[in-house]
Amino acid sequence: MDIRIAQGATDDEVSAIAAALAAHLGDSVEVYVGDASEPTVVYDHEGRSNDDGDASTARDGDSDEPALEPTSRERRLRDEIEDILEGGPEKYREQLPEEDKLFVRDRLDLWFGGEDDAFLFEDGTFAAFDDWHPDGVGEETDDRLPADGLITGGATFEGRDLHFMANDYTVKRGSMAAKGVEKFLRMQQRALKTGQPVLYLMDSSGGRIDQQTGFFANREGIGKYYYNHSMLSGRVPQICVLYGPCIAGAAYTPVFADFTIMVEGMSAMAIASPRMVQMVTGEEIDLEELGGPQVHARESGSADLVARDEEHARELVAQLITYLPDNADETPPQKAGKPPAKSPEGIDAVVPQEPNKGYDMVDVIDRIVDEGSYFELRPDYGAEIITAYARIDGRPVGIVANQPATRAGAIFPDAAEKAAEFIWKSDAFNIPLLYLCDTPGFMAGSQVEKEGILEQGKKMIYATSSATVPKQTVVVRKAYGAGIYAMGGPAYDPESVIGLPSGEIAIMGPEAAINAVYARKLAEIDDPDERDRRAQQLREEYREDIDIHRMASEVVVDEIVPPSDLRRELVARFDFYADVEKSLPSKKHGTIL
Numbered sequence: 405m406d407i408r409i410a411q412g413a414t415d416d417e418v419s420a421i422a423a424a425l426a427a428h429l430g431d432s433v434e435v436y437v438g439d440a441s442e443p444t445v446v447y448d449h450e451g452r453s454n455d456d457g458d459a460s461t462a463r464d465g466d467s468d469e470p471a472l473e474p475t476s477r478e479r480r481l482r483d484e485i486e487d488i489l490e491g492g493p494e495k496y497r498e499q500l501p502e503e504d505k506l507f508v509r510d511r512l513d514l515w516f517g518g519e520d521d522a523f524l525f526e527d528g529t530f531a532a533f534d535d536w537h538p539d540g541v542g543e544e545t546d547d548r549l550p551a552d553g554l555i556t557g558g559a560t561f562e563g564r565d566l567h568f569m570a571n572d573y574t575v576k577r578g579s580m581a582a583k584g585v586e587k588f589l590r591m592q593q594r595a596l597k598t599g600q601p602v603l604y605l606m607d608s609s610g611g612r613i614d615q616q617t618g619f620f621a622n623r624e625g626i627g628k629y630y631y632n633h634s635m636l637s638g639r640v641p642q643i644c645v646l647y648g649p650c651i652a653g654a655a656y657t658p659v660f661a662d663f664t665i666m667v668e669g670m671s672a673m674a675i676a677s678p679r680m681v682q683m684v685t686g687e688e689i690d691l692e693e694l695g696g697p698q699v700h701a702r703e704s705g706s707a708d709l710v711a712r713d714e715e716h717a718r719e720l721v722a723q724l725i726t727y728l729p730d731n732a733d734e735t736p737p738q739k740a741g742k743p744p745a746k747s748p749e750g751i752d753a754v755v756p757q758e759p760n761k762g763y764d765m766v767d768v769i770d771r772i773v774d775e776g777s778y779f780e781l782r783p784d785y786g787a788e789i790i791t792a793y794a795r796i797d798g799r800p801v802g803i804v805a806n807q808p809a810t811r812a813g814a815i816f817p818d819a820a821e822k823a824a825e826f827i828w829k830s831d832a833f834n835i836p837l838l839y840l841c842d843t844p845g846f847m848a849g850s851q852v853e854k855e856g857i858l859e860q861g862k863k864m865i866y867a868t869s870s871a872t873v874p875k876q877t878v879v880v881r882k883a884y885g886a887g888i889y890a891m892g893g894p895a896y897d898p899e900s901v902i903g904l905p906s907g908e909i910a911i912m913g914p915e916a917a918i919n920a921v922y923a924r925k926l927a928e929i930d931d932p933d934e935r936d937r938r939a940q941q942l943r944e945e946y947r948e949d950i951d952i953h954r955m956a957s958e959v960v961v962d963e964i965v966p967p968s969d970l971r972r973e974l975v976a977r978f979d980f981y982a983d984v985e986k987s988l989p990s991k992k993h994g995t996i997l
């Protein structure tokens with residue numbers, strides 16, 4: 405080809421033409437100045453010059469030079485990528501809107517398309533490409549396996565960098581085979597290196613049964629997911645949202661994750677599919693009944709929250725992440741403080757003096773924490789204990805509170821287990837703990853014995869004992885029995901135990917105590933009125949012994965605080981003890997799970 409460059413052309417003009425030519429030909433172009441025997445500049449097949457590490461100036465967005473046409477090689481690559489981004493067979497893509505479900509690429513747009521978000525990069529887009537694409541772009545078959553049904557990459561979400569994975573349900577129902585598994589594992593391993601949170605957007609029928617070679621029992625196979633989940637546990641927050649079935653191998657990711665959100669009418673998780681359940685047990689059951697949100701948010705406790713729809717799920721995670729640091733070496737982000745939604749002056753009126761009268765502890769919390777910062781987890785499971793994140797004067801705290809409005813605030817096995825996990829997670833991610841105590845203690849009876857009240861209670865006490873974050877405990881009203889141990893009582897190394905004037909700390913409640921000790925003596929009193937009068941007198945005497953003033957006099961509690969001052973007091977104490985350092989005795993780890 406004959407190329408003429410007008411005399412007087414500037415260096416920039418010559419460069420632009422040479423670069424464009426090289427890119428167009430897909431070959432290198434050498435530029436000689438005057439009679440030089442060596443080329444002054446060489447442009448490679450993509451138009452990059454050897455004296456400039458950057459792409460040619462003509463390819464820069466801010467250059468004055470004309471935009472270049474992509475080479476045929478680049479065009480082909482773009483076509484291939486475009487084809488991959490379309491996902492699985494059309495018949496499965498068309499089903500998604502009928503199920504009110506987003507196609508995975510649109511889902512990623514929803515997650516990372518906002519003002520403070522960015523989809524930064526994707527890895528392994530071409531995974532399994534050769535398996536379904538031997539004849540080039542344009543073939544539409546029912547065996548499309550784009551990206552091997554799993555997308556992984558890095559993104560900025562609400563201003564925070566994180567790793568993500570997302571199943572493509574149009575590819576063999578999001579099932580996982582060798583290449584997808586490899587991508588998943590690499591993403592997890594990178595998170596261990598970067599110390600950034602991991603977001604799992606799950607929608608998967610589990611291992612790809614008809615392609616099981618190379619990923620099922622391999623060292624670097626699907627089993628390694630859970631090894632990696634375990635390594636990441638407590639290192640970086642792992643957050644999981646379920647958009648469809650998560651079956652068998654896929655069902656462990658949500659339960660290994662620290663926080664799991666299901667979407668109403670869409671998500672389910674189960675150790676085996678309905679077809680498998682029917683085969684093994686004869687039980688006929690659909691996926692929703694087997695492992696839908698009602699099952700896991702209310703009965704098993706495996707789901708922390710249930711979202712109304714896909715957008716709501718994203719909103720919940722956007723809120724959740726504001727309480728979490730990137731990893732265990734960091735502290736959670738602080739925000740500007742806000743006054744509480746309700747006046748702290750009202751606390752005393754909310755808390756009844758009568759120990760058996762119910763009230764809503766959230767009404768107390770609303771008078772302590774910053775407005776709009778209350779974020780409850782697992783609200784429908786073990787509801788007699790509230791586990792919630794919130795901010796007090798801008799500082800994230802984890803709240804463990806008895807709920808006298810549910811089961812009289814007695815601690816049942818499911819609530820103890822829920823609280824233990826919450827305390828554990830908060831401690832792992834350096835979130836200080838606030839205990840609000842108003843409990844008659846652990847529940848008694850044959851039913852809870854069978855359900856493992858001692859086992860689950862132990863876990864809660866263990867988690868409280870070994871949490872080294874700053875802990876503040878408030879005796880709001882009654883603190884009876886081992887309830888005060890589990891709820892961060894004086895023996896559990898809290899920075900402070902504060903009592904409200906309604907507080908009582910006792911080995912058991914007055915009724916139970918008088919019955920336990922004086923039952924026989926009272927029975928000996930023949931006159932029923934006299935017996936009642938005596939019992940009442942004994943209860944009143946007992947209550948004097950357990951009153952918060954007696955506890956303060958014995959320095960069991962550090963201070964009694966006027967209820968209106970509670971928030972102010974907590975702000976000062978959390979601030980003062982923010983950097984307190986505590987350590988556990990030297991050991992590998994405890995033996996309590």
Ligand SMILES: CCC(=O)SCCNC(=O)CCNC(=O)[C@H](O)C(C)(C)COP(=O)(O)OP(=O)(O)OC[C@H]1O[C@@H](n2cnc3c(N)ncnc32)[C@H](O)[C@@H]1OP(=O)(O)O
Binds near residue numbers: 611649
């Ligand atoms: C680590 C161990 C494991 O995880 S073993 C995996 C255990 N998993 C299972 O048993 C789930 C099997 N799949 C199912 O029960 C159903 O596909 C569920 C998820 C309920 C969805 O049903 P439905 O909407 O009717 O779709 P479908 O069955 O017609 O499937 C559509 C296409 O996807 C395929 N598919 C689905 N799951 C898998 C899988 N796990 N492995 C391999 N392929 C799978 C189906 O074969 C079907 O493929 P095709 O389009 O007909 O070629």
